[in-house]
Amino acid sequence: MSQGPVLELRGIDKSFGPVQVLHDVAFSVYPGEVTALVGDNGAGKSTLVKCIGGIHPIDAGEYFFEGEKVQVNGPRDAAALGVEIVYQDLALCDNLDIVQNMFLGRERTSGLVLDEAMMEEMAAKTLAGLSVRTVKSLRQQVSSLSGGQRQTVAIAKAVLWNSKVVILDEPTAALGVAQTAQVLELVRRLADNGLAVVLISHNMNDVFAVSDRIAALYLGRMAAQVRTSDVTHSQVVELITSGRSGELGLRNGNGAAS
Amino acid sequence: MMRAGPSQEEIRKHNLGTLLRHVHLGGPTSRAELTTLMGLNRSTIMALTADLTAVGLVREELPRDTGRAGRPSLVVRPESARVYVLAFDVGVDRVAAARIGLGGVILDRREAVRQRGPFDMAEVVGMLAGFARQMHRKTRADTVCVGAAAAFCGAVRKSDGVVRIGPNIGLEEGPFGDELSRKLALGLPVAVGNDANLGALAEHTRGIGMGCRDLIYLHGDVGIGGGIVVNGQLLGGFAGYGGEVGHMVVNLGGRPCGCGSRGCLEAEVGERALMEHAGRYGEAIGRDGVRAVVDAADRGDVVAQEALQRVGDWLGLGVANLVNVFNPEMVVFGGMLRELYLGSAAQVRSRINTVTLAASRERLRLRTSVLGDDATLMGAAELAFAQVLADPLEVLARFAP
Numbered sequence: 001m002s003q004g005p006v007l008e009l010r011g012i013d014k015s016f017g018p019v020q021v022l023h024d025v026a027f028s029v030y031p032g033e034v035t036a037l038v039g040d041n042g043a044g045k046s047t048l049v050k051c052i053g054g055i056h057p058i059d060a061g062e063y064f065f066e067g068e069k070v071q072v073n074g075p076r077d078a079a080a081l082g083v084e085i086v087y088q089d090l091a092l093c094d095n096l097d098i099v100q101n102m103f104l105g106r107e108r109t110s111g112l113v114l115d116e117a118m119m120e121e122m123a124a125k126t127l128a129g130l131s132v133r134t135v136k137s138l139r140q141q142v143s144s145l146s147g148g149q150r151q152t153v154a155i156a157k158a159v160l161w162n163s164k165v166v167i168l169d170e171p172t173a174a175l176g177v178a179q180t181a182q183v184l185e186l187v188r189r190l191a192d193n194g195l196a197v198v199l200i201s202h203n204m205n206d207v208f209a210v211s212d213r214i215a216a217l218y219l220g221r222m223a224a225q226v227r228t229s230d231v232t233h234s235q236v237v238e239l240i241t242s243g244r245s246g247e248l249g250l251r252n253g254n255g256a257a258s
Numbered sequence: 259m260m261r262a263g264p265s266q267e268e269i270r271k272h273n274l275g276t277l278l279r280h281v282h283l284g285g286p287t288s289r290a291e292l293t294t295l296m297g298l299n300r301s302t303i304m305a306l307t308a309d310l311t312a313v314g315l316v317r318e319e320l321p322r323d324t325g326r327a328g329r330p331s332l333v334v335r336p337e338s339a340r341v342y343v344l345a346f347d348v349g350v351d352r353v354a355a356a357r358i359g360l361g362g363v364i365l366d367r368r369e370a371v372r373q374r375g376p377f378d379m380a381e382v383v384g385m386l387a388g389f390a391r392q393m394h395r396k397t398r399a400d401t402v403c404v405g406a407a408a409a410f411c412g413a414v415r416k417s418d419g420v421v422r423i424g425p426n427i428g429l430e431e432g433p434f435g436d437e438l439s440r441k442l443a444l445g446l447p448v449a450v451g452n453d454a455n456l457g458a459l460a461e462h463t464r465g466i467g468m469g470c471r472d473l474i475y476l477h478g479d480v481g482i483g484g485g486i487v488v489n490g491q492l493l494g495g496f497a498g499y500g501g502e503v504g505h506m507v508v509n510l511g512g513r514p515c516g517c518g519s520r521g522c523l524e525a526e527v528g529e530r531a532l533m534e535h536a537g538r539y540g541e542a543i544g545r546d547g548v549r550a551v552v553d554a555a556d557r558g559d560v561v562a563q564e565a566l567q568r569v570g571d572w573l574g575l576g577v578a579n580l581v582n583v584f585n586p587e588m589v590v591f592g593g594m595l596r597e598l599y600l601g602s603a604a605q606v607r608s609r610i611n612t613v614t615l616a617a618s619r620e621r622l623r624l625r626t627s628v629l630g631d632d633a634t635l636m637g638a639a640e641l642a643f644a645q646v647l648a649d650p651l652e653v654l655a656r657f658a659p
Contacts, residue, residue, distance in 0.1 A: 131628065177553045181600050185626055209603035209624075229619050232608035 004067060006031045006196045007052070007083070007165050012061035014047055021047045023220045025061070029165055029196045034187060036207040036228070037200045038240055039217030045200050048217065049167055053085045054078040066164075084158035085167040088174075090150055092157075094143035098135065099123045101142055102157040126160045127152075130189055134182065148179025155186060159195070166190060167198040172206055184210050204233055218243035223250050270306075273298065274650045277306050281316055281336045282361055282647065283463055288321060290331035307334055313654045314340055314402075315360065315646075336361035340401050341654075343642035344393075344446075346386050346408035346438065347453065347634045350374065350426050350480045351544045353382055355389035356632075357397070358639035360646075362464050364632065366393045374543070377429040379437055387441040394444075404657050405642035406446045409453040409634040410434055411479050416498025419450035425516030426480040446657075449641050453477060454592075455501055456637025457627070458485020459492055461590050463640055466628045473588040474580055475627075476503065477634070478595030480544075481516065481524040482576075486584060504528075508575045526572035529594065535565035548594050552601035570602025574609025581614045581622060592627035599626060 005028035014022040022044050029035050039045050050056045052063075054072040063070055065081050072078050078085075092101050099116070102123050108115045123138055132152055135145070142150060151171050158166045168187060172180040188210045191197045201207050207214060208228060215225040216239035223243045231248075238245035264272070273296070280295055281287055287295070292303050310316045318332040338359030347354040354369035368389040372382070386408075394403075412424025419435030435450040442448065451459075458475035467473040471490045477483040484503030486493040493500045504524035505517050512521025513531060525531060529547060533539040536551045554562035577589055591599040599606060603624075610619060627633050646653040 177549055177556060177597070177601070180556075181597065181626070184600055185628075188625065204604040205601055207604070208607040209600050227620075228607065229611055229622065230616075232611055233604040234608070 003031055005029055005064075006066055008064040009048075009052070010062045010064070012048070012051060013059045014044075014051055014056060015059055021220050022051070025217070025220070025222045026225075027052075027215060027222060028225065029198055030213070031164070031196045032191055032194050033212035034191045034197045034199055034210050035213045035215055035225075036211035037198055037215050037217070038202070038207060038236065040240055042219075043217040043240075044220040045217055046169070049085060049169060049198070049200065052078065052083060052165075052167065054083075079161070082162065082164035083167070084161065084163040084165070086151075086154045086158050086169065086171065088169045090154040092142045092150055092154055095141065097139045097141050098145075098153055099138050101153060102126070102160055104157075106161070122160065123156070126156050129193070130156060130159065130186055132156065132186070146179065147175050148182055151175065151179075151183050152186060155183075155190070159190065163195065165196045165198065167200070169200045170202070171199070172201065172203065180206070204236065207236070208233065216240055216243075216249075218250060221250060224248045271649055271651070273302070273306055274309060275647050277303070277334075278310060278315060278336075278650050279647050281334050282643065285361060286319075286333045286335040288331040288333050289318075292334065307332075310334075310650060313651060313658070314400075315650055315654060338363040339365065341404055341646075342397075342401060343404055343639050344390050344406040344442075345635045345638035345642060346406070346448070347638060348372075348382060348386075348408060348410045348427070348434075349453065349634070350411060353385055354635055355386050355393065356635050356639070357393045358636070358642075360643070362636060362639065364635075366396065367635070368392065375428070377424070377427050377432070379429075379432055379434070383434075383437045383441045386438060390442055390444075402654070402657050403444065403446065404646045404653055405449070405644075406439070406442065406444070407449040407451065407456075407638040407642035408435065408438060409456040409638040410450055411453045411481070411483065413499045413502060414450050414452050416494055419448070421450065422499070423517075449644075451638065451641050452483060452485070452498075452501070453479070453634045453637075454483025455485040455492060455494075456641060457483075457592050457629075457633040458487055458501070458590075458637070459640050460629055460633045460637035461592065461627055462487045462490075462492075464629075464636065465633065466590055466625045467588050470588050472584065472586045473590060474503075474577075474584060474586045475590045475592055475633075476577070476595050478528075478548075478591070478593040478598060480529045482527055482595070483593075484580075486580075486586075488584065503576065503580060506576060506579060508572055508579070523572065523576040527569050527576065527598070531572075532565055532569045532598070535568055536562050537565075538562075545594055545597065548597045552597055555601060566598075566602040567605050569598065570605030571609055573598065573602065574606040575613060577606065577624075578610045578613035581610065581618050585618045587621065588623045588625055590625050590627055592630075592633050596626045596630070599624070 007029040009027045012025040051058050054074045054077050099120050103119050108119050211228045216223045223239045235245040243250040316334050321330050321333045338361040341360040342357050345356045356367035357365045359365050412421045421432040421434045435448040439448040454477035457477045461467045473487045475485040482504035484501045486501045505522045507521050509521035513525040515522040515525035551562045555566050
């Protein structure tokens with residue numbers, strides 16, 4: 001708990017043409033913890049995540065990874081650092097099986113041919129390490145999986161590469177109650193295994209169920225980053241909707257810098 | 259009587275038990291690791307393993323390629339397929355039986371739905387004994403059953419396993435352990451424990467709370483049960499009724515409880531409270547009922563949302579009181595409380611965050627059970643294994659075929 005952040009952003013600005021989406025955003029993510037990233041639609045959550053993932057270059061600000069200042073110029077740089085993002089659409093191929101999906105674009109080879117046995121073993125190990133028991137066969141096509149199982153495969157794919165930071169964009173949004181429970185428990189297990197996890201969610205129950213910290217964005221500014229054990233539901237809702245709550249949050253309610 | 263210290267025989271018994279416990283809880287372990295874990299020299303470990311191997315409790319194998327230089331240390335494995343216990347679970351809506359091997363492996367299990375209504379001892383005992391016979395018939399000749407234990411949703415007297423009161427299942431003063439033992443006719447006593455106590459034991463020894471010395475397990479069935487582990491030991495209380503957190507009063511003069519009091523945690527958080535608040539009482543019971551409410555709330559049903567918020571608020575208050583008193587490292591939500599916690603976590607944690615001392619909650623971890631529906635059965639198995647772990651050779655000599 002007393003460890004420093006594995007990923008830290010300071011003073012991030014990002015504009016798309018004349019529209020400034022992120023203003024002076026600071027954001028820290030800690031190993032072994034789930035950091036919930038919350039905010040209204042258009043608050044800048046997805047943009048921030050895409051900046052972390054190297055999809056959008058940042059206009060200004062500093063990016064620190066494990067205490068070192070780094071330059072992230074593209075998704076490959078982020079992946080090389082150990083940052084993996086699971087997007088809402090999951091980016092899985094329906095016509096491939098679970099192992100093929102997990103290694104898509106990063107296949108292991110043995111000489112000239114694919115090392116299927118090795119890949120299957122690694123995939124099985126990863127899923128077992130996450131205590132995933134819902135998947136019957138690793139050679140099942142992804143099209144035959146349920147929503148929760150797909151989410152599980154997408155998360156396992158992100159974990160496979162010894163990643164250090166895993167960012168999940170609304171992983172429970174399209175799921176039923178039983179599958180939401182399984183995915184939330186998986187999210188928690190990732191952090192308990194030592195990973196730094198960022199959970200984007202609109203569901204306050206999900207946020208409070210598994211997070212250690214909550215970061216609230218308001219109109220492109222970081223309103224507050226707090227410990228989940230220090231706040232109440234209504235305070236977080238206020239931070240999301242007005243950028244401040246009592247002593248917490250932005251000084252000026254309309255989002256202008258204080 | 260004054261004693262100079264434990265005899266050599268007692269030390270050996272203790273060491274055999276400790277070694278067996280390491281392998282039982284930690285799975286296959288190399289001799290070298292055991293040497294470090296137990297602080298004994300290699301020849302002692304070798305002798306102890308030889309004794310346990312001779313009676314068929316463990317077996318030694320060459321490890322798979324370690325990828326390191328030097329002669330690999332032999333790996334000691336529990337004889338899971340050979341040495342087992344019978345574990346039973348009696349819940350309000352479900353009775354279950356399992357054959358669980360040394361090392362905590364479920365080898366076989368049976369379960370049946372129990373209809374709600376008055377408790378019929380003969381029927382339940384008959385059903386469980388029937389399951390045990392079915393499973394027993396399928397075992398090989400060289401297997402050995404070294405114990406039996408049951409988890410029961412009621413307050414159980416430690417000394418003789420009598421169920422004193424199970425308000426939700428309708429049993430009072432029932433000698434459940436004796437009845438089941440007689441019906442099993444295996445010459446085995448059946449130890450009985452409170453289901454939530456045993457669930458706590460299971461989550462502590464091989465579930466989410468492994469390595470956690472202070473934890474509280476809350477089990478939701480129709481009512482709310484609890485098991486409290488303090489400094490690695492399950493809190494039993496003077497006669498065995500400790501940890502009945504479901505009857506902690508959170509709402510003075512609140513809803514009536516099956517125990518005769520009012521405003522107990524289980525009266526405010528139990529299945530009936532949730533279903534009544536949601537206006538769905540009598541529609542569905544058990545997990546299906548709770549899931550239906552959480553699902554409806556998720557889809558925007560305002561009544562269901564309010565019901566969850568109310569119940570979550572009381573649950574948070576109950577947990578907050580426990581956190582202030584016991585300062586646990588972890589609180590585990592099991593049984594029906596898993597769904598309930600995940601569906602109302604915002605309320606539960608907001609309440610905890612406003613009511614507990616900041617120092618008591620700053621490192622608190624709230625988790626859901628990983629053993630799920632097997633938690634109580636696994637706990638019963640641990641209770642049944644207790645004797646063989648205390649004195650492996652004697653117990654095995656007694657039950658060997």
